[in-house]
Amino acid sequence: MSSSASSMPASSGFLAWYRKSALRRILRRSSGAIGLSILFVMIAMAVLAPVLAPHDPNAQSLLMRLKPPAFAGGTWKHILGTDHLGRDLLSRVMYGARISLFIGFTTSLIACVIGTIVGIVAGFYPGMIRSVLMRIVDVFLAIPYILFAVAVVGALGAGITNLILVLACTRWVQFARIVYGQTLSVREKEYVEAARVRGNSQLRILAAHILPNVSTPVIVVMTLEFAFMIIMESALTFLGLGVSPSTPTWGWMLAEGKDYMSIAWWLSVVPGVAIVATVLGINLFGDALRDTLDPRLKL
Amino acid sequence: MISYLAKRLLQALLVLLGVMTLVFFLLHLSGDPTQLLLPMDASAEERAAFRLRMGFNDPLPVQYLRFAYDVITGNLGFSYRHSEPAVYMVLDHLPATFQLTGSALLIATCLAVPIGVIAAVKRGSALDSIAMGFALLGQAMPVYWLGLMLILLFSVQLQWLPSGGRSGLETLILPAITLAVFSMARIARLTRSGMLDVLSQDYIRTARAVGIRTRTVIFKFGLRNAAIPLVTVIGLEFGVLLGGAVITETIFAWPGVGRLAVDSIFARDYPVVQAVVLVLASIFVLINITIDVLYTYMDPRIREGGGVK
Numbered sequence: 302m303s304s305s306a307s308s309m310p311a312s313s314g315f316l317a318w319y320r321k322s323a324l325r326r327i328l329r330r331s332s333g334a335i336g337l338s339i340l341f342v343m344i345a346m347a348v349l350a351p352v353l354a355p356h357d358p359n360a361q362s363l364l365m366r367l368k369p370p371a372f373a374g375g376t377w378k379h380i381l382g383t384d385h386l387g388r389d390l391l392s393r394v395m396y397g398a399r400i401s402l403f404i405g406f407t408t409s410l411i412a413c414v415i416g417t418i419v420g421i422v423a424g425f426y427p428g429m430i431r432s433v434l435m436r437i438v439d440v441f442l443a444i445p446y447i448l449f450a451v452a453v454v455g456a457l458g459a460g461i462t463n464l465i466l467v468l469a470c471t472r473w474v475q476f477a478r479i480v481y482g483q484t485l486s487v488r489e490k491e492y493v494e495a496a497r498v499r500g501n502s503q504l505r506i507l508a509a510h511i512l513p514n515v516s517t518p519v520i521v522v523m524t525l526e527f528a529f530m531i532i533m534e535s536a537l538t539f540l541g542l543g544v545s546p547s548t549p550t551w552g553w554m555l556a557e558g559k560d561y562m563s564i565a566w567w568l569s570v571v572p573g574v575a576i577v578a579t580v581l582g583i584n585l586f587g588d589a590l591r592d593t594l595d596p597r598l599k600l
Numbered sequence: 601m602i603s604y605l606a607k608r609l610l611q612a613l614l615v616l617l618g619v620m621t622l623v624f625f626l627l628h629l630s631g632d633p634t635q636l637l638l639p640m641d642a643s644a645e646e647r648a649a650f651r652l653r654m655g656f657n658d659p660l661p662v663q664y665l666r667f668a669y670d671v672i673t674g675n676l677g678f679s680y681r682h683s684e685p686a687v688y689m690v691l692d693h694l695p696a697t698f699q700l701t702g703s704a705l706l707i708a709t710c711l712a713v714p715i716g717v718i719a720a721v722k723r724g725s726a727l728d729s730i731a732m733g734f735a736l737l738g739q740a741m742p743v744y745w746l747g748l749m750l751i752l753l754f755s756v757q758l759q760w761l762p763s764g765g766r767s768g769l770e771t772l773i774l775p776a777i778t779l780a781v782f783s784m785a786r787i788a789r790l791t792r793s794g795m796l797d798v799l800s801q802d803y804i805r806t807a808r809a810v811g812i813r814t815r816t817v818i819f820k821f822g823l824r825n826a827a828i829p830l831v832t833v834i835g836l837e838f839g840v841l842l843g844g845a846v847i848t849e850t851i852f853a854w855p856g857v858g859r860l861a862v863d864s865i866f867a868r869d870y871p872v873v874q875a876v877v878l879v880l881a882s883i884f885v886l887i888n889i890t891i892d893v894l895y896t897y898m899d900p901r902i903r904e905g906g907g908v909k
Contacts, residue, residue: 436615439615439618443615445880447844452861456627555745555748580740
């Protein structure tokens with residue numbers, strides 16, 4: 302190992318980093334390689350949608366309504382076919398990826414930050430603070446999350462901002478629960494005791510000793526929640542309680558396609574395949590990540 | 601045991617109190633509760649009169665105590681759409697939801713546990729890979745999309761089964777399968793990993809070495825021990841399914857509480873939404889207690905120790 306590393310030219314900083322990185326170990330698992338590839342394609346599609354999309358996702362055409370995909374007797378001009386307003390399905394799927402990935406990422410990140418803070422604080426400070434925080438966690442765990450999301454959106458109104466708030470507020474407990482358990486075990490470790498004896502401040506102990514040691518499960522839960530949030534976003538949008546119908550989203554495409562199910566199956570199939578592929582990709586990556594970082598972790 | 605149960609009940613009450621507070625908070629989050637509790641076209645005078653009658657001008661703590669009193673005495677508001685107490689409407693729709701979630705859980709358990717056991721016993725075989733591949737796919741599939749696909753295949757193309765409604769067994773099949781798939785994937789994966797854990801224990805190796813039949817080892821020594829955490833998961837899954845039923849019921853026009861909640865939101869009949877949340881959360885908490893008690897009953901190690909977790 303060391304001999305091959307020393308024979309590498311010094312300029313190949315990336316290669317040297319890659320050899321030692323977790324990324325390499327993730328990619329060596331087939332689930333990691335497949336998952337990351339799918340995720341990469343989806344992200345590329347989302348970022349480059351304005352360049353890659355063959356048509357304007359909102360351009361309507363009466364003449365080109367309900368055309369089937371190219372492989373099912375349609376034209377190559379609209380590879381995945383068109384919807385009831387003649388809009389190009391492939392372009393809409395590409396633009397839809399932007400919303401799904403954006404909302405999935407921001408919501409899981411917000412949930413992660415809230416949940417991690419609550420979990421660490423509850424795990425680190427016994428007594429009153431812990432009891433209060435963990436009872437709040439219990440309350441959120443007791444409410445069926447889809448119903449809760451539906452009720453909140455019903456009270457506040459639909460829209461991207463409310464949707465993000467609602468999803469983050471319903472799922473932060475997933476992080477809090479796991480971080481709490483981890484913090485409880487970490488705070489008893491000798492190195493934390495040693496840091497305390499050395500006179501480090503509590504904040505420093507939290508940031509420098511506890512946080513790094515609870516980060517592995519947090520990262521793994523984050524990938525799982527990322528995938529979950531994409532499903533939730535599309536489901537709420539499908540019900541008409543999420544992103545506004547004027548934006549191309551996978552959930553709303555399915556809602557519209559539902560009415561044309563008997564004459565245009567592709568409207569119900571294509572956006573769904575996009576969701577399943579994305580979620581599957583993230584889950585595969587998450588599985589590989591967990592097996593690489595900590596195989597004993599059970600989530 | 602008794603003191604443990606009392607402690608759990610007290611905890612559950614606290615949780616329900618929290619849920620109630622959250623619901624109260626939601627109602628006031630939008631600023632003006634009359635916007636949620638009255639029809640959209642209510643006039644300013646009607647709103648003012650309603651506000652006065654319901655006491656929305658009082659200080660918040662006073663309102664909270666009144667709300668708490670109402671909830672505890674079972675008065676969960678009044679549906680103006682159907683002019684009947686919201687709690688009655690929820691109770692009317694509960695049997696349909698229980699029927700759907702119960703069937704889904706039954707399907708999921710009956711299929712997933714054997715699949716998980718086989719996958720664990722034949723670890724690394726083609727059978728294992730296929731089963732786990734399907735489990736992964738099942739977990740990646742949005743419930744509502746699976747529902748749409750089943751309707752597309754069995755109702756639109758083959759015309760074997762109706763696409764919605766609730767009239768007899770044939771309307772139950774598609775929604776129950778739809779709802780079952782997600783849980784099935786989870787239960788199968790957990791059964792597999794639980795069985796793998798148990799099968800690698802020393803006592804299993806001993807049992808095998810002593811020459812006890814493989815079938816006995818797998819089911820009597822293996823599954824019995826793996827089943828203990830599974831009971832928890834399956835029980836929790838019932839709660840998850842109750843929530844998941846919101847979407848499934850909407851797609852299949854199944855007249856349960858989930859569809860009632862979604863319909864009520866679009867009709868801006870907020871008291872009903874509120875009642876659904878409170879009732880389902882109570883059921884969920886009750887299920888959790890039942891599981892905990894069952895768990896202690898099944899595992900003597902915990903019974904002796906006097907507590908879970």
